[in-house]
Amino acid sequence: MRQLSRREILSLAGALALPGAPSSAAAQATEPMPEDARAGRRPDLANLHSIMESIAAANAPRLSFLDPRWKSIEDWRREARPVYQAHLRYQPEPDPLGAEVLSREERDGFTVETVRIRATSAYAIPAKVLVPARRGGRVPGVVALHCHSGQYVWGQEKVVSAADDGAPLQAFRERAYGRPYAELLARRGFLVVAIDAFYFGSRRLRVEELEWSSAPGDVQGVLQTLAETEPGRAEWLRLLNRACGRYEELTAKTLFAVGATWPGLLAWDDARSVDYLCSRPEVDPARIGCLGLSLGGLRTARLIGADPRIKAACVTGWMTEFGRQIRNDLRHHTWMAYVPGLYRWLDLPDVAALTAPGALLVQQCGRDTMYPPAAMRSSIDKLARIYTKAGIPERFRGTFHDEPHSFRPAMQDEALAWLERWL
Numbered sequence: 001m002r003q004l005s006r007r008e009i010l011s012l013a014g015a016l017a018l019p020g021a022p023s024s025a026a027a028q029a030t031e032p033m034p035e036d037a038r039a040g041r042r043p044d045l046a047n048l049h050s051i052m053e054s055i056a057a058a059n060a061p062r063l064s065f066l067d068p069r070w071k072s073i074e075d076w077r078r079e080a081r082p083v084y085q086a087h088l089r090y091q092p093e094p095d096p097l098g099a100e101v102l103s104r105e106e107r108d109g110f111t112v113e114t115v116r117i118r119a120t121s122a123y124a125i126p127a128k129v130l131v132p133a134r135r136g137g138r139v140p141g142v143v144a145l146h147c148h149s150g151q152y153v154w155g156q157e158k159v160v161s162a163a164d165d166g167a168p169l170q171a172f173r174e175r176a177y178g179r180p181y182a183e184l185l186a187r188r189g190f191l192v193v194a195i196d197a198f199y200f201g202s203r204r205l206r207v208e209e210l211e212w213s214s215a216p217g218d219v220q221g222v223l224q225t226l227a228e229t230e231p232g233r234a235e236w237l238r239l240l241n242r243a244c245g246r247y248e249e250l251t252a253k254t255l256f257a258v259g260a261t262w263p264g265l266l267a268w269d270d271a272r273s274v275d276y277l278c279s280r281p282e283v284d285p286a287r288i289g290c291l292g293l294s295l296g297g298l299r300t301a302r303l304i305g306a307d308p309r310i311k312a313a314c315v316t317g318w319m320t321e322f323g324r325q326i327r328n329d330l331r332h333h334t335w336m337a338y339v340p341g342l343y344r345w346l347d348l349p350d351v352a353a354l355t356a357p358g359a360l361l362v363q364q365c366g367r368d369t370m371y372p373p374a375a376m377r378s379s380i381d382k383l384a385r386i387y388t389k390a391g392i393p394e395r396f397r398g399t400f401h402d403e404p405h406s407f408r409p410a411m412q413d414e415a416l417a418w419l420e421r422w423l
Contacts, residue, residue, distance in 0.1 A: 044330070059344040060323070061350055063083060064346065064347070065353060065390070083346070084346055084354065090265050090267070091268065093120065093121070094119065097118060098117075099117045101113055102114040102115060107183070109186065110131055110186035112128055112130055113129040125196070125269055126156070127276075129191070130182055130194075131186070132188075138281075139282055140189070140419070141277035141284070141289070142193075142288070143277065143289070143291075144185065145295075146197065147176060147293045148294055152199065152240065152244035153240060155195070156201060157169060158172070161183065168234055177293070188420070193273045193276060205251065207223065208223075208231075210223055216246070222239050222246070248336075252335035256340070266336060267303055267307075270290075271303060285309070287423040289311060289419045290310055290314075291313060293318075295334065298315075301348060311423060312359040312421075313355060314418055317405050317407065320371045320372070322343055329375075347382075350386075359395045359396070361398075362383060362397070363399050363407075364399065364401070365403045365406060366400045368404060368405045369404075380398030384396055395422075399414065
């Protein structure tokens, strides 16, 4: 997943509105850029590409609900979800559920709690919990999943503001989101949890503690300069993010070597945050939703595939078909995206569809260069066909927005309306 500096996210307005939601004169739908705009590019793996294509063809997902043998969405989920969960390869022994509250802060319309959720004997999960001030009985709960964006220093800070946010964080949030959307949800009556995903925020790799002289050659200079740079400065952030990005490969290799997957770890931790939400006395456990941008969108798709407690979700900026990615588009994405062996059974739209009859909104960014336009369109089409075959077409919606890779306020408004409709 590329850093935002590679192509600055523009602050343009305009998005599709839900039926019955406030409309805007600037609202419009847009298709992604034409396929011919990308024509002429050679495959990233040159002469090896034909082999990859043949493997992809041989492994075309064979457990999709669209296969004629499936008549009942319930029967399909009963068989497909265990296959998906088994491929995630991460099911640790959990600690008894609980959370340590480290601090509370009163805000306009909600309270922010800083907590540590008990996970396993190896680690706890840092989180911000936003509790709405106005509550008439139990309220819906939402998991707000932060993005990647090549920014490892921040986790939940990307979607929840604080008084001491520095200028770099504020500028990033403005480009990617326009506002801290978790706070919007809390003010509208949702109890929100936003965790630091593994490898981000307080859970990042502390590359500044590595011995630069024994690091891989292409990162030695980065680590040496990082050690000589004042923490918190823009240059320090740039160097740290570059080093963390370089060490993703080794982190993924290590997870594979010890019998796990990165998506599995992320999905388990995200499900643990659902456990925590459901344990809160203020939350109605029958009304749980989740949403996120970019890696947060991918985490949403993975989570709703694994956890049937999610009743409504919004995937923003990460929905595609992996078979269409292999020519030129895998280069854009993080090691956190890949589940070895899963493509033989389920593609990403199939995984997301495991949430059915849960309601699913997928928002595609029309000027997103991280996915083939055909894959963006076909993934929406596949999900629409799955929900139609299941007899619940109204519970899926796919929209395109005239935006680069981002989750701008108009898109947030659409997502909020979707969650309010179904939760």
